[in-house]
Amino acid sequence: MAETTGRRERKKLQTRQALVNAAMRLFEQKGFERTMVTEIAEAADVSERTFYLHFPTKEDVVIGSAQVRLDEGLQAIAGWRPGQSVAEILERAAQSIVEDTWRHDLPSGLAALRVKLLASTPSVQSRLVHRMLQTQGELIDALHRAAPELVSRTDAAALVGAVLGALNATAILSIERGDGPDEVRAALRRGIDLALRPYQLMSLRKQSETGEATT
Template sequence: MTESPGLRERKKRRTRQALIEAAVRLFERKGFEHVTVAEIAEAAEVSTRTFFLHFQTKEDVLFANADVRIDLALQAVAERRAEERFPEVLVRAMEQMIANSWDSDLTSGLAALRVRLAESAPVLQARLSQLYVTAQTELARALHQAYPDELDPIAAAALVGAMVGAVSAATLASLRRGDSPEGVRNAMRQAVDLVVCCHHRAN
């Protein structure tokens, strides 16, 4: 009997999550550099080929939800209401990411592990930097295109850079302090509020 699309999608999500959980356990125990893709696949009880259907490299497992966060932010800009000003849209974009895409990273320990491993693994540091640049570039472009009469490319890039940079820095500090998932989310929201406050003062 042929599986329904819904069943296939649920199995795909379960396999992906199993790979993430297996990688987290192995990275915690052996360190990032000493774990192979084959070991992750074996621990998740799937083939190496199946691993590569979900992730291109083992570092991709640590950043499994990064694209989701960017997509949520871009969606918030695309779905802006006619009366919304750009600061409100940017805040809503950040809130979408905080509320809807960080939960599994925080509760699984993936976010905290990512921070610890990045401190000693240059390849992960480079990947983090790449993701931040990509997120800022795409969101700044979307915000400028949404408000071309109010934000030129430089202003949009500066505003998004301030917001993403503040949230990222607060997240890292909170994770390094060992805060609970809710504590990390509160730190993110505090960073958003601080940037908004500074923006209002400047204007």
């Protein structure tokens, strides 16, 4: 049973990747707006129905494995253990998102295509903003749920917003200047560090003040 399930999942991933590859070729050749879902399905040698089983809209092809990245981030937050700081929890979640992007969307060229269409195609802009807000909300809930005694919902919103904002801004800048996958990953890691540093310094200051007050 496990072997059958594994084979089914691999087939599913292969079909999804074939659709992404076909879509990228057609977007480059014809432009995003002029490419039809039927053409993408035909180029990937699947039915239009199969396309919609994998992607709700044409814009979702551009988003790529956003749900996979979100799930990895949520899983990282859910793995919080007593003794870890909120910054450590969120940094681990953000790093898991970066690593998935580095393994998949950066080397395939999908991340570069996403940045290009983000600047030129309103429907892609709208879908990406919608997805970003959805991701932000789920990460905020997860962070507050994992450590409610350490971080209020307001603080969780501020921290998640800072990290996601840093990731988006650094990714766009790095990709637009032509950086390779490793350089983009380094920029994203730097963005995470800068976004969380004020909170880390504030936490250290509070710990110091608490220590002084008890001595």
